[in-house]
Amino acid sequence: MNHIHIDLSQINPRVLKAYYYSDGKKYKKPHELKERSVYDYEIELITYSDGGMYIDRIYHPVSRGDIIVRRPGQMTKAVLPYTCYAVILDLMDNTGKNSETYDFNKSQEYQQSYSCPPLDRIPPVVKASAFERYSVLFDAILKEYINPGPDSATLLKGYCLQLLCIISRETIRPDGHQGDGSAYRTLIRNVIEYVEQNISNRIMLKDLAAVAGMSPNYFHRVFTRAMGMTPNEFVISKKMNRARELLATTSKSIADISLECGFDNIAYFSYVFKRYSGITPSSFRVAYSYPLRQT
Incomplete structure (x- = not known):
């Protein structure tokens, strides 16, 4: 071509x-x-x-x-x-x-x-x-x-x-360089792992700061600079990623998925999900995935 x-x-x-x-x-x-x-x-x-x-x-x-x-x-x-x-x-x-x-x-x-x-x-x-x-x-x-x-x-x-x-x-960035947050890569990775392992819990800024060994205010600045989003935005994005995965790949009820993603109020979970994804959890379950054909 x-x-x-x-x-x-x-x-x-x-x-x-x-x-x-x-x-x-x-x-x-x-x-x-x-x-x-x-x-x-x-x-x-x-x-x-x-x-x-x-x-x-x-x-x-x-x-x-x-x-x-x-x-x-x-x-x-x-x-x-x-x-x-x-x-x-x-x-x-x-x-x-x-x-x-x-x-x-x-x-x-x-x-x-x-x-x-x-x-x-x-x-x-x-x-x-x-x-x-x-x-x-x-x-x-x-x-x-x-x-x-x-x-x-x-x-x-x-x-x-x-x-x-x-x-x-x-493709042109020197290996290991990640902008302003490169010096804190290991700490940030630990925080990411903590969030992934505690998706079903309520995760507070002070919890993440403790994992990183920083004060909440300083951690907030470092994390936001390194990741391009605030800690709270990151936590919500991880919870929504998990919710979408469960909606698309399991038959669990929306109430159970809400709890598994750390929301004890299904109405609030649905509100956050729609605000973040643009559609309701039930609509997402029907229309979100696009399976490849098997031939």
Whole structure:
């Protein structure tokens, strides 16, 4: 496939499909899906993995936090189990494809492949340095896609440009450098592990500060600078991630999921979930996941 050279300023992304793929966790290792063609630009954030994927017949083991980038004209085959966020882009908003009926499994025209330095240096698999930052960004894209408003097209374009630029920066960043928070990486990692292990509990700022060995005020500044979000925003995002996973992959009642995510009031849980995800828990359970076809 021939490449057209463009400048970064020309990129005008439109989301063709955004979804969270949760079904992959159900399969025993290794479970290979049917090889398929890649027609458009596809970006995934791996949230769980004991598998990998083939891209142009080359196998790539993938881990939680990896970013997968596939381009038009490539061939791909997933090897489960893994779960992921996924976004499929019309990079220049010029394909004319309908986002409401888009299906990457169906044979269709290939999007033009483009070349510019920030895109060209992105490999098929990127080892991301800050999973939570990507998770929040993919969440924002998914929220706007499944619950669009008058300004969603503009927001989605901005989120996708940000995503592409951050991924590109990962490929040139010296190993181990994470901006202003790099000196506190181990402490931040300990805090993240604490939150993940205590999702079902009420988590206070003072608890997180104690894990980091800092005063609450100082910890709040350090964490926010390192993660790009406040500690409370991070805790809520982790609880909502867990809630979405349970809604998509289990038959547990919403009341039980509320308790498992640290909310003792189902009404408040539903309020927070809708504010964060754009839809109610029950609506999410019906419509949120986008399972891959098995053929």
